[in-house]
Amino acid sequence: MNEHRISFTYLSQEDLLEAGCFDMRMVIETAEKTLISYEEGGVLFPEKVVQIFNQSSQDRINCLPATLLDEKVCGVKWVSVFPNNPVKHDKQNLSAIFLLSEIKHGFPIAVVEGTLASNMRVAAMGAIAAKHLAVENSEVIGFIGSGEQAKMHLIGMKTVRPSLKQCRVASKLPEEEDAFIDELSHLFPDMEFIAARTNGKKAMEGADILVTATSAQAPLLHASWVKPGAFYSHIGGWEDEYDVALQSDKIVCDDWETVTHRTQTLSRMYKEGYIDSHRIHADLHELVSGHKVGRENDQERIYFNAVGLAYIDVAIGLSMYNRAMSAGIGTALDLQKSMIFEHADIAKQIRL
Structure with a gap:
């Protein structure tokens, strides 16, 4: 040897x-x-x-x-x-x-x-956040974006919130929405799938869980679409109006210190002086360990941003x-x- x-x-x-x-x-x-x-x-x-x-x-x-x-x-x-x-x-x-x-x-x-x-990790972090921050009996999930991250996110969310009954999806092209539905609908026969035909409002307004999964560098999600009690999982870069975060009752990050050095919406807001560390409720590990509480009532709007660890x-x-x-x-x-x-x-x- x-x-x-x-x-x-x-x-x-x-x-x-x-x-x-x-x-x-x-x-x-x-x-x-x-x-x-x-x-x-x-x-x-x-x-x-x-x-x-x-x-x-x-x-x-x-x-x-x-x-x-x-x-x-x-x-x-x-x-x-x-x-x-x-x-x-x-x-x-x-x-x-x-x-x-x-x-x-x-x-x-x-x-x-x-x-x-890597793709499963993104979804898993969103799912862990949803365990602590989404309404327990969430039924409707909305997506802007229909790529691999969106698909993985649905699997993760359905794993921790099996109560989900309806999935809406908006993408840049109708055929991208159709592909999303074709690939995932047979995995979840108990869910209704709705193609929003590129209409972000139709996909997101009134949803219990909202997910943006795009490569956009401009706000696509409007604050007025986020109802009281909604949980928003932000995956990409700059995908939402600043008011989505500003109106939220809690903001949670996978790691706030890391967020401050990146280019996500919260990162931009931090650099422009709209938010600071006092506005951040918790890092995700603090919810998992029980050192900080998650959702406290069914009316809280909660914002989760993961930049990747x-x-x-x-x-x-x-x-x-x-x-x-x-x-x-x-x-x-x-x-x-x-x-x-x-x-x-x-x-x-x-x-x-």
């Missing part, structure tokens, strides 16, 4: 699906556990590195590291977001890959397709890796079979 062999497991998206990793309950439970671990000091969470290639379209690739100290695993998500891909190239707008390493020796243990986990992505990636290993799924690859100068033919390989 070669003591200097370094191997890791490669997991494709198809491997993850075969291993049963498209499991929203598993992802939600992982995220909740990791939020509490973060609160207890069990997570290293450095700032992400962002490279933006086009300011107008926000084409970018981000590098997001985090370490789970209890699990002794360090990971990084390398994620690209190219918002115009669907229209210009008929390709998805997001792709991601995870690298997981153990921190005893610092060697990699897995390279994992990350788009599935790399340590949650890494934890979900690790959970998926563990499930795949238990199922015996994945491809073992060698990073090296021996150290450089241990190769018997190294003299032939050197170029001087």
